Structure formats: C-alpha cells, structure tokens
Amino acid sequence: MSRPFVKMNGAGNDFVVVHALDRPFAPTPDQVRALANRETGEGFDQLIAIEPSRDGGDAFMRVWNADGGTVETCGNALRCVGWMLMQASGADRAAIDTLGGPTVATRAGEHRITVDMGAPRLDWTEIPLAEEMDTRNIELQVGPIDAPILHTPGAVSMGNPHVVFFVPETPSDAFVTANGSLIEHHPLFPEAVNVGFAHVIARDHIRLRVWERGAGLTRACGTGACAALVACARRGLTDRAARVEVDGGDLFIDWDEATGHVLMTGPVEVERTGVLNF
Template identity: 75%
Template sequence: MIRPFVKMNGAGNDFVVVNALEQPFRPTEEQIRSLADRASGEGFDQLIAIEPSDSADAFMRVWNADGSMVETCGNALRCVGWMLMEANGADRVTIDTAAGPTTAVRAGDRRVTVDMGRPRLDWTQVPLSEEMDTRGIELQLGPIDDPVLHTPGAVSMGNPHVVFFTDRQDDGFVAGSGSLVEHHPLFPEGVNVGFAHVLDRDRIRLRVWERGAGLTRACGTGACAAQVAAVRRGLTDRKATVVVDGGELVIDWDQANDHVLMTGPVEIERTGALPF
C-alpha cells in the first residue's frame, strides 16, 4: 500500500503528516524509527496521523522519532490546524488529542494560534514521582555544593516538561544534560527538558531536548512551558516571544481564562508517499 504524506514544519520542528481519516494508520515502532532517520529515511521529529473524531474536526495522533506515542505536539497542532482550515475553508477548527481537545485559529498568512489550554501545575499532573512545589523542584546536575543546573520549574502542557533557567545553551551542554534528565526517576513518564535564557520581560531564548526525539529546532509545548515557568517566578510578563532555533513563537498565558495561547508559523516542505 502506498500512502501519501505532507512534510511540514512549525518554526523548524518538522513532521511527516499522514491523512488517516478514511484508512487507519498504525505503523510499528521499527517503521517509525526507520522513517525518522534523517540519513536513510524521510527524517522528522514527529510522525502525525490525522484521524476521524466524533467530537472535533479531527483527532491528531503523535509519535516521536523513537517510535513512542505521545500525548500532543504544539507545533504539529498549528500545522494540522492549518491543513484542516485550508481543506474546509474555515478560520477555526477543533482538534482532539490524547491530551484533550484544542482550538486552532488563523492568525495571518500561514500563521496559526492554538489554544493549548490551562497549564497543569500540580506535581501529580506533570507527573512527578513525589510531591514537590513545581515552581522549583528538587533536581540538580553536577556537584552538590556547586550544581551546574538546579531547581527547574515543572509544567505539563499535555505532556511533561521541566525548564532550567540558564544561559548555557550550546549543543553539547543541552544534549548531555537533557539526555540525563529525560529518564530521571523523578519523571515516571519521562520528561521534555527546556533550557531557557530570559533576555527581557517579553523575550526568552529557548532550546529543548525532547523526550523521544532529542534536540529539536522548536518545541511548541516546550515554549509554552518555559513561558509559564518564567511567569511563575516573576521573570517575564504573561505574554512573551520565545525564540527557538527555527524561529519565534508568541506565547500568551491569558490571565482571564488561565489558557496558554501559542502563535507561530506553518510551512509546507514537500509531499511524498510511504510504502506502508
């Protein structure tokens, strides 16, 4: 069976998107890993299937590059939202995910705003394996008396994140530290690891080590988590631009309804077909 796909990215975070509205799509972990390989496969951070939904315009299923299925992906929500709006001529669509439903709205030419919902801030919601204040959890890397990283904020945006505030953001440091923290026993479901440098009250430079995907050019839920964690520490205002490797995302933690709104670009790279 040959199955068409669209290769897309949101601020550099790239996806292979498959239409599974009429025919189910259930790749194996081995197939996903092979497809994700940037040397021999199509290459992507996440594989996305657009599936039917009884309660929304579509259901978005997400697999990371290592073959694991995850709850949601913020940048993919913008891409899928744009595709659905283009298909039906609407300016707003609802997308269901394993983390719950999300609304996507046009915000300009190939720009989409996604309502990411309320951040989940209780330790049981992240989740953590023990009770802690998620504004700054008890976690450090390096010597006890002089840690390299310590006391990150913890937030779930439908998937688990920790955010370290640091100006050390080089590839080696992010990959080395992120890979250590990703599988730390404090996080029973694993965790996405953010490295945030607050540049101003309305600007954050962010790099993210994604659970199951590694160092990515952008992470939408990671940008939301970084902004929420920064606001909770009084480091930024409630609306800020988060600068990632692949571009910029505007994150607004709306005080009125406690929802996090993410606005950013959508790009189509190419089309192709999968052999399964």
C-alpha cells in the same frame, strides 16, 4: 503498504503528516524509527496521523516521536494540522483532539496559526512527578551538591510533561544534549520528560533550547515554549506574554490571565509531498 504524506514544519520542528480520516494508519515502532531516519528514511521529529475525532472535534491528531513511541500532543504539529484542516474546510477555526486533551486552532495571518493549548497543569500529580513537590521550584540538580551546573527548575504539563531550567546564557548543543539526555529519564519523572533550558533576555523575550522526549535536540518545541513561559512567569522572571525564540524562529506565547489558557502563535510551512513505502 504505501501512504501519501505532506512534509511540514512549524518554526523548524518538522513532521510527516498522513491523512487517516478514512483509512486507518498504524505503523509499528520499528517502521516509525525507519521512516524518521534522516539518512535512509524521510526524516522527521514527529510522525502525525490526522484521524476522525471521537469527541465532536474536526479531527484527532495522533503523534509518534522519532524513537517510535506515541506521545500525548505536539504544539507545533497542532498548528500544522490546524492549517491543513482550515485549508480543506475554508473555515478560520479547527477543533483538534489529542491524547493530551482538546485544542482549538485559529488563523492568525497567512501561514500563521494560533493554538489555544488550554490551561497548564501545575500540580505535581499532573506533570507527573514521582513525589510531592512545589512545581515552581522542584528539587532537582545536576552536578556537585555545593556547585551544581543546573538546579531548581520549574515543572509544567501542557498535556505532556516538561521541566524548565533557568540558565544565564543560551546553552550549546553539547550542553543541551548531555544534560537533556541525562534528565529525560530521571526517576523523578515516571513518564519521562521534555527538558527546556530557558535564558530570560527580557521580561517579554525568552531564548529557549529543548531536549525533546523521544526526539532529542529539536529546532522548536511548541509545548516546550508554552511550558517555558509559564515556568518563567510563575517565578516572576517574565510577564505572562513573551516572544520565545527557538532555534527555528519565534513563537509568541500568551498565558491569558482571564481564561488561564496558554495561546501559542507561530508559523506553518509546507516543505513537500511524497509517499511512504513500508
């Protein structure tokens, strides 16, 4: 079996995107892992299939992480898929359905897309957590009880679960990897969790690093940037709009007060095309 693909990235978060509107695409977890391998496969953070919508949208976006598991959604991939759909249709808007819910992408300039990510889900049952907690300050810490390395993060769902720690400086790769991998499968998160480390530089500027569930340390995480802004704003650390600086560039996040929706604006890049061979 072979399928053509487009390799894209959004702020460095990279994807292999497959057109599956007229022909099903259903790789096995082993096939996804093999394709994701950056030395022997195509290499990507996520594999994306553009499928027919079942709910009246322009398309349905299916997402596999590099570990072979399917996940609800991916913010940076939504920008890439939205751009592809708009290029094909000539429109300035695309409605995209995901397992995490419906979204709308609109043009924000040349190779820039804004995605309406919807309202953040903030109840402990919606993250979900294993027990009832105030999601502004959940009871979780890493390290000694009297001198924890990390403690009392915020929790947010943007269609997928996120925990956001507030750190005094931008953490190193080793710090993110060690603590992110530890927290990803913590019993408090029955569906595992994406782990963000947010360094608030100013009320309109967050430096963010993310350990992504099923993908590891990534150059950008769109839903993670949205979750970080919401978590910081809920704690009074930032305003409701900020530049979120990730390893791959800048994402602009606005938690709109009138609608309660989170709007994410950022870049889209096409890297190359090719053919997947199984």
